[in-house]
Amino acid sequence: MTDHSFLLSDAAIDVLFREARTANTFTDEPVPAARVHEVFDVVKYGPTAMNNQPMRLLLVEQGPGRDRLVQHMGGSNAAKTATAPLVAVIAADTGFHDRMDQHFPIVDDARSFFLDEGARAEQAVYNTALQTGYFILGLRAAGLAAGPMGGFDRAGVDAEFFADTTWTSQLVVNIGHPGVDSWFDRLPRISTDDAIRAV
Numbered sequence: 001m002t003d004h005s006f007l008l009s010d011a012a013i014d015v016l017f018r019e020a021r022t023a024n025t026f027t028d029e030p031v032p033a034a035r036v037h038e039v040f041d042v043v044k045y046g047p048t049a050m051n052n053q054p055m056r057l058l059l060v061e062q063g064p065g066r067d068r069l070v071q072h073m074g075g076s077n078a079a080k081t082a083t084a085p086l087v088a089v090i091a092a093d094t095g096f097h098d099r100m101d102q103h104f105p106i107v108d109d110a111r112s113f114f115l116d117e118g119a120r121a122e123q124a125v126y127n128t129a130l131q132t133g134y135f136i137l138g139l140r141a142a143g144l145a146a147g148p149m150g151g152f153d154r155a156g157v158d159a160e161f162f163a164d165t166t167w168t169s170q171l172v173v174n175i176g177h178p179g180v181d182s183w184f185d186r187l188p189r190i191s192t193d194d195a196i197r198a199v
Contacts, residue, residue, distance in 0.1 A: 095166030
């Protein structure tokens with residue numbers, strides 16, 4: 001008989017998946033940047049292609065930096081971002097290849113695999129998306145709520161914060177402890193039978 005249990009407890013699975021929601025409001029309880037450092041120190045072990053690890057995080061606390069970010073947020077996302085205890089701008093580093101010889105030392109000159117600029121940018125975006133999923137789960141595991149948002153002016157954020165770098169903004173994630181009416185009702189998910197086929 002097959003054992004269908006998980007290694008984690010049901011309570012842990014609930015926190016990570018079944019009961020988790022995208023947070024829209026937060027309490028005033030602060031979230032120190034050091035807490036996100038702790039989360040990153042765990043989620044950095046999630047797999048990426050050839051261990052290329054292109055995700056970068058810009059942490060934006062309350063203050064002038066937050067004001068600079070809010071002006072690039074669209075619609076209701078501006079108010080959410082203005083009031084969140086901490087905000088992370090997730091960026092993809094298209095210069096990740098400069099670290100490949102360090103991150104993938106089992107292959108000689110691993111950097112040379114990513115010299116094509118277009119292909120490298122595609123790899124950066126794809127693998128940053130993978131790492132973003134790990135990051136959100138890591139925040140949940142740390143007892144924090146995440147409000148990921150794509151509704152912002154990416155070119156504006158890049159010019160504001162990432163000029164003269166190889167970072168390009170991908171997502172803005174508000175971070176904190178969920179507040180009053182923080183989330184919507186659970187929306188429908190695709191059925192297992194519809195999502196999985198076997199051959």
